[in-house]
Amino acid sequence: MGRRLLEAATAALLLCGCTVGPDYKGPPRVLAKGGQNFARGAEVQATPRRLDPRWWIALKDPELDRLEVAALAANTDLEAARARLRQSRAVLRAQQADLRPNTGASALYLHAHGGTGAIESSLLGSSASTASPQGEASASSAAPLANVSDDINLYTVGFDATWEVDLFGARRRAVQSAAATAQARQANLADAEVSLTADVAQAYISLRDVQHRSALARASAELQGRMLELTRRRLEGGTASILDVARLSTQVGQTRADLAPLRAQIDAQLDRLAILTGHMPGELDADLTPAGPLPLPPQTVAIGDPASLLRRRPDIRAAERQIAAQTALIGAHIADYFPKVELLGNLGFVSTDVGQLLNGGSLVGVVAPALQWKPFDFGRTRAAVDQARAGRGEAIAMYRSTVLKALDDAETSLSRYGTQQVEVLELRRVMASADQAAILQRQRYDGGTATLIDTLDTERQRVAAEQALAEAEAGLTQDYVALQKSLGLGWE
DSSP: OHHHHHHHHHHHHHGGGOOOSOOOOOOOOOSOTTOOSOTTGGGSOBOOSOOOSSGGGGGOOHHHHHHHHHHHHHOHHHHHHHHHHHHHHHHHHHHHHTTSOEEEEEEEEEEEESSOHHHHHHHHTOOTTOBOTTSSBOHHHHHHHHHOOSEEEEEEEEEEEEEEEOTTSHHHHHHHHHHHHHHHHHHHHHHHHHHHHHHHHHHHHHHHHHHHHHHHHHHHHHHHHHHHHHHHHHHHHTSSOHHHHHHHHHHHHHHHHHHHHHHHHHHHHHHHHHHHTTOOTTTTHHHHSSOOOOOOOOSSBOOOOHHHHHHHOHHHHHHHHHHHHHHHHHHHHHGGGSOEEEEEEEEEEEESSGGGTTSGGGEEEEEEEEEEOOGGGHHHHHHHHHHHHHHHHHHHHHHHHHHHHHHHHHHHHHHHHHHHHHHHHHHHHHHHHHHHHHHHHHHHHHTTSSOHHHHHHHHHHHHHHHHHHHHHHHHHHHHHHHHHHHTTOSOO
16 A cells, blocks of 8 residues: 555656646847837947946046935835845745645644543554454453543644645746746836936935025126116116116016025925935935035946847836746646645654553554545636736736837937037037126226126126026936936946
8 A cells, every 4th residue: 555655656746847837938029120229329429338337426426426325225215125025035935835845743632531442442453353263252352441441541743744746837837926026026126226326316416406506596696786786876877777777676686586496495405315315304404505516427428229228127127027927827827727636644653641652553654645626616717817818918018018118218318318418518608608708898897998787797697607507517417317217227
């Protein structure tokens, strides 16, 4: 009997290599053949050098570097993503453990009262039914039954094991699905890092931009105030009109009114940076309130190609892993069409005398296979398989959508960055002309051939040109950040 059980178990093990359902063969092709370059890549001054995951270092701002490191270490959204990754890895370990036998230890004490002769006879293997040569029961074998009391104690201790033989790969498919899901969660964590590093940089750039524009607005308000005072003196002397005074008063009031929302924007960016780096609002004010220079991007940037974009962007990786997870689930549900075999085993000691419990004669071993099959549940199984196939179809569609959106994001970012580079170059020429005009006007004023109010107006125009350039340069750096995010940089 034991040999037959061993042969049955061996046959079951040989069948374990059968795994039903479709094998994952990779994501669908989205990029057209020959698409080796970005359509908008020519608009950007690009370099063939390797893309650096820590792209913000190219901005050469130590304060920004410090903020990025702090955010990656203490951001609460990243901590939640890490927790989700740990959860998915725990699920994977649980699925892997299901491939191994379940084992346990047990101990039992049983007390029975009344009518226990038959129980004791069966437990102890009594030979009370053995007949003597004269056809009478043996006295030696009948004595224990005659002396049995109404009470009996039963003691058992041992180990048991159950193992579901994965005949058709249901559990292996479940492990594959859990592994792909864990990999998708890891890609989601990387995607969160990409978004976080971009958010920190954008908030920091906005802070420096608003601080700079606030300082220029104060300088402009001061110049306009001096012009207003001179115009009032000219009005008293009869060389200016009330309209001139009213017009300048309006400009001064508007410029001074613009300072209040700028201060509010500074506070908002300070609080945003504090939250992104895991601090309470206001905790970074002392470090960041002193105005600093606006970081500018390098002259040339590395942009790679669409194929490398698909390999690098973590949101695309997460979408691809979801296809693998859904594909494995199909096989897990298809396996429900077939029987399941479970091997049961128990090894332990059984005795009515606790003192004799661990003797060799009390050792009992049991091995038994169990077959389960639910042919009348095929409707439910078919529905589960159809649901899994539909889930894979959704995952494929989401993958295509993610790839197309990523390509659109990269192309749009390249276009905006290239256009902004042109705008900054033009405004720098305007700024150079304004500086030259201010210098010439100041020389004329020093030589007595120009009035002070004309000189102040020229200086006001120069400040306005500087404001326009500062806003454009901030936009260029923001577009640089958006480009790095679209390329999937910011994680390692």
